Amino acid sequence: MADLNVSRRRSGQRRRAKWAAVCAGLVLALGVGQQGAAVASDSTAPPKPPRNLLAFPAAAVGSLANPDASPAGADDWNCRPTREHPRPVVLLHGTWANAYNNWSMLSPWLKQAGYCVFAPNYGGAPGSPIQATAHVPDSARQIAAYVDRVLKATGARQVDLVGHSQGGGLTPRWYLRFAGGTDSAHPKRNKVHSLIGLAPSNHGTTASGLGTLTTELGLNQPVSLLVGQAYADQMVGSEVNRTLDRDGDTQPGVSYTVIATRLDEVVTPYTNQFLTAGTGATVRNITVQDVCRQDLSEHLSIAYDSNAAQLVRNALDPAHAKPVDCSLTLPVLGG
Structure with a gap:
């Protein structure tokens, strides 16, 4: 019996070591590969979006080990914008995510392309x-302070915001309208030039029916006590949504781009993501499957979708937009 117990312990230790090695390998594959790309910025040809099916799972594992880490390429406070890319890019993650697991593909790629990239954590406890x-x-006020810090450090006049889910929808729109991101009377004083949203929660969500159920039953606030107030805020018809939508979707002087997927299972219906341009603003609403028919990205994987990444790059620099080299993107895994 003693020998059997020893054998079982050794077997368990081997299994744990095996899974630890797998997780470490995923993190290493992501971190080393993407870091290498981030520093290889001398190429004259614009880099193509990376394609790595393991990027999102690896980033998710990596963020558990070090949730306060910046994604590769981000938060170089000595970065100075160039003539080609005069505005720093601030990446805003989605609900229940963090900067590392949301942006470990896009951040190093934009850095390699010559942008100053910044990616805060917001709306949650440190660590x-x-x-x-x-x-x-409250999250919008955090973003306001962070953008001010970026502008001061880089010497830039404006930033471009790229966000996923909440980070591309309600929270930056609240910042633009109510927390100092824009000056509607003098749009040239805006701190934000562009807002680019990947699957943004612009007009609330039914959450594939779950949100409708909790709303009808009056459970949004009790649920939010467990998962955070951002849940109730993003439901269709919430006070935050009503306040934001009361005077239109946009702010003067800002260029808006929405990149949505028909397969979105979180921000539903996906057409709730689209914006209508008001006075002095421009809006481009894009459904990724209208560009690339074989794109199977859903809410999570659109942040790791090389097709969507090229659309982001085109929105950041429309004067040098490139055709999207459509590739297969899979749910959750990206591509």
């Missing part, structure tokens, strides 16, 4: 891998 759970106006 937690789960961020963006706070009340949307």
